[in-house]
Each structure stands twice: as structure tokens, then as C-alpha cells.
Amino acid sequence: MAAGAALTPVVFAATDSDSGSQDKASGTTPEKFPVTRSDASTGAGAAAPAFAASYVGVRWAGERDGAALRLPDGDWQTLSGGCATVDDGGTALVAAGAATSYEVKAADGTTDVSSLAIDTTDGPRRAFQVPSEPTRVRGVRYLSRPAWGADESKRYKNGAVNSPEKYYALQTITVHHSDTPNGDADPAATVRAIYEYHAVTLDWGDIGYHFLIDEAGTVYEGRYSGDDNVPAFNPDGDLVTAFHTSGFNSGNLGIALLGTLTDQGPTDAAKASLVRLIKVISRFKGLDPQAKTTFTNPVNGVTKDVETVSGHRDWLQTDCPGQTMYDLLTEVRAAAAR
Known part of the structure; x- marks a missing residue:
């Protein structure tokens, strides 16, 4: 597929069998999560x-x-x-x-x-309508926003969406770590805490990443992208702008591994999910995970030479995604390209 080719819901949100059908749940089931x-x-x-x-x-x-x-x-x-x-x-x-x-x-x-x-753990419990069937991105199972207890009211401020969705062609993928404790017993609660921190403390209006991955390898849908059952993208195949790499967000997909990966690497399950997710997105958007590219900010024209799959520190002054994780990116790129 040519670079920049449209990523449609039929292609991207396919089932494990790659039949091309959309992975829409047949219904929803109420599930309770603590109110943040x-x-x-x-x-x-x-x-x-x-x-x-x-x-x-x-x-x-x-x-x-x-x-x-x-x-x-x-x-x-x-x-x-x-x-x-x-x-x-x-x-x-x-x-x-x-x-x-x-x-x-x-x-x-x-x-x-x-x-x-x-x-995010001890508040009164509130019911969310969670898809009854597993949601998948071309065979990669993920938890939709309702399935981790995302309170959509956090996206609003003074009665309006705080950061209205904007969409641009995908150019790059950036890997992060969340800089939260390792050995997390309740990763969904941590995702809700990051959501609250990003949306409210930092006033971004939503969680800053497109996807998050916990130590068990579970993938979480991040930034809200619409009601079309396609995480991160709109029906035309453009990426919703998130908030993970200041000044370089539009057209840049962010994946965060939960934990602190400075002195230790990700678990095997987390790394496997990261590779699969990068592989799926790269294949269906015509990206080469091992290539270098010149990122061009579609909003202001600012350019930066980076790896197509980069670490947060390649863009800005930060330790993220942790030294150990950063050192593994060459291996991740190669595995995603196979």
C-alpha cells in the first residue's frame, strides 16, 4: 500500500480472521468502575x-x-x-x-x-456501557474507552469540548513510558489517573496518548477519535491529534507503555503488544518502521528529521521513554518490519 493511503474502518478495525468486516460489538454490557x-x-x-x-x-x-x-x-x-x-x-x-x-x-x-x-480506586462506582464482544484492531485486541472507565465528561469544559478533534495524515509513531510505578496491580486505574491528569491538571481536554499498553500486554484506547469504532483514526484514515509530543503532535501517533522503563525494560507481553500494534498501523498506513523521515507539522510547517518509529526524547528534552526502553527501539523497529 502506498504511503498515506486511506485507512478505512473496514480495513483497520478488522477481526482476527482478517475478513475485512468491522469489529462492531453486537451490544453492550454494563460494567461498573470507580468514579474518579x-x-x-x-x-x-x-x-x-x-x-x-x-x-x-x-x-x-x-x-x-x-x-x-x-x-x-x-x-x-x-x-x-x-x-x-x-x-x-x-x-x-x-x-x-x-x-x-x-x-x-x-x-x-x-x-x-x-x-x-x-x-481512581475508591470513589462511588458508576456503570459504563462496555462492548459485549472483544474489540480488535486487525487482530490486536484492545480495551475501548468505556472498557477502562473513561468518563467522557472530562473532555468538556464550560459545556463545550475542551480540545475539539482535528485530523491529519499519519507520518510517525512515538513511543513513551508513563513514568508510573512498575508492578502495577490496577493498570486501568492508572490509565484513568493519567486521563484525569492530562485532561484536567494540564488542561489538554483528554488523555495525551493514542494507545497505552500495560505490563500484561493489554492495549488501551487513548485519545477520543469519534464514534466510528476506529481507535485513533477517523473514517477517512486520518489520525486524531493527541497531546504526547508538544509542538509535534499533528500526524504523530503516541503509544505509552505503563511503568518506568529507565532501569528495566518492558515485560515480554508489553513489548510483544507494542510490536504488533506498530506493525498493524505501519502496514495499513504504508509506513516503514525502520525508515527515517522528515516530519512536517501540518499546522505550522515546522520540520524535524526523525526515525519513523521514535522515542519521545528524539523530539524534546525528556528522559522518556526511559533509557532501557529507548535502547530497545532498534529491536522493536526490526520486529515490526518483519
Whole structure:
């Protein structure tokens, strides 16, 4: 298939048998997930949310390492090096371990500090209409947004969609790690926390990645792309713009592996799912996973020479996707190209 060829729902959302039929569920089944609770604070100092927090998201203006956080009975953690990046400042999502309080400290010159305590495990439970049959992308099974408990109201602000969907031709794929704890016992809850952090704390209006993959190899649908049962793309085959690589998002598909992959690599299951997902997307969009390309931002014309399958750090100043994962990208590219 030629590069840039249209990726239709019939082709992309096919069944395991590759019959070409759409993988639409025959119906839905109600499934309950905890409602995500959040409690915002402004400025440095102590905060005491009204619930035990799973995570704390922090954002500030100034230097990237211009803030620190301390949990009860813990040491100060300098906040830097995470996956998410923002212009003119820094941000971090920190696992809080059911903390009922925390402190934020700002360095000299740091301003506009805000934090958000997030609970994705113990709130009242709410029913979501989850597809009754497995959803698949050309044989790669994934959890749709309802299947991990995505509250679609988080995409709205003041009664309107905060970040309306825009679509552009796919050019590149970027690999991330979430910089959250390894050995995650409840990865769906972590995905909900990242969603809350990205959509609310960072005011992006949605989760920043197109797909996420947990340590068991489960693939999660990320950024909302429409109601056509095709994750990440519209019916014309164009990619919905997400928020994973600031300044280079349009036409750039982001996949995040849950965990911190600095000193350890992904699990075999997670790496296998990453390879399969890259292979599927590359084949049906005519990309060569082992090629180099000149990315051209379709919004402002800015260009950058990158690998077609790159790491977050190839675009911006960040440790993401972790040194160990970054060192594996050559292997991932080769496997996806086979």
C-alpha cells in the first residue's frame, strides 16, 4: 500500500480472521468502575484532599525541575524527568499510595503552582456501557474507552469540548513510558489517573496518548477519535491529534507503555503488544518502521528529521521513554518490519 493511503474502518478495525468486516460489538454490557475523584490546590504548601489520593499531578511555570513534592513520612522528591512536557514550565504525575496529605515546594523563580489529588480506586462506582464482544484492531485486541472507565465528561469544559478533534495524515509513531510505578496491580486505574491528569491538571481536554499498553500486554484506547469504532483514526484514515509530543503532535501517533522503563525494560507481553500494534498501523498506513523521515507539522510547517518509529526524547528534552526502553527501539523497529 502506498504511503498515506486511506485507512478505512473496514480495513483497520478488522477481526482476527482478517475478513475485512468491522469489529462492531453486537451490544453492550454494563460494567461498573470507580468514579474518579479529584481535589485541586493552588500554590506551594500543604494540601489535605478529602480522600486518599492514588496520584498527585503538579504543574508550574519556570524551570523544568522547579518544584518538589513530599508525601507523609517521605522525603522531598524533585519533580522532573517525567513523560508529559509543557511549555514554559514543568509538570509531574506522582504515585501517592493512598496519601491523605502532601506538600509542594517551589524553587526560586517558580510561579503558578497548581496540584491535583486524584483517586481512581475508591470513589462511588458508576456503570459504563462496555462492548459485549472483544474489540480488535486487525487482530490486536484492545480495551475501548468505556472498557477502562473513561468518563467522557472530562473532555468538556464550560459545556463545550475542551480540545475539539482535528485530523491529519499519519507520518510517525512515538513511543513513551508513563513514568508510573512498575508492578502495577490496577493498570486501568492508572490509565484513568493519567486521563484525569492530562485532561484536567494540564488542561489538554483528554488523555495525551493514542494507545497505552500495560505490563500484561493489554492495549488501551487513548485519545477520543469519534464514534466510528476506529481507535485513533477517523473514517477517512486520518489520525486524531493527541497531546504526547508538544509542538509535534499533528500526524504523530503516541503509544505509552505503563511503568518506568529507565532501569528495566518492558515485560515480554508489553513489548510483544507494542510490536504488533506498530506493525498493524505501519502496514495499513504504508509506513516503514525502520525508515527515517522528515516530519512536517501540518499546522505550522515546522520540520524535524526523525526515525519513523521514535522515542519521545528524539523530539524534546525528556528522559522518556526511559533509557532501557529507548535502547530497545532498534529491536522493536526490526520486529515490526518483519
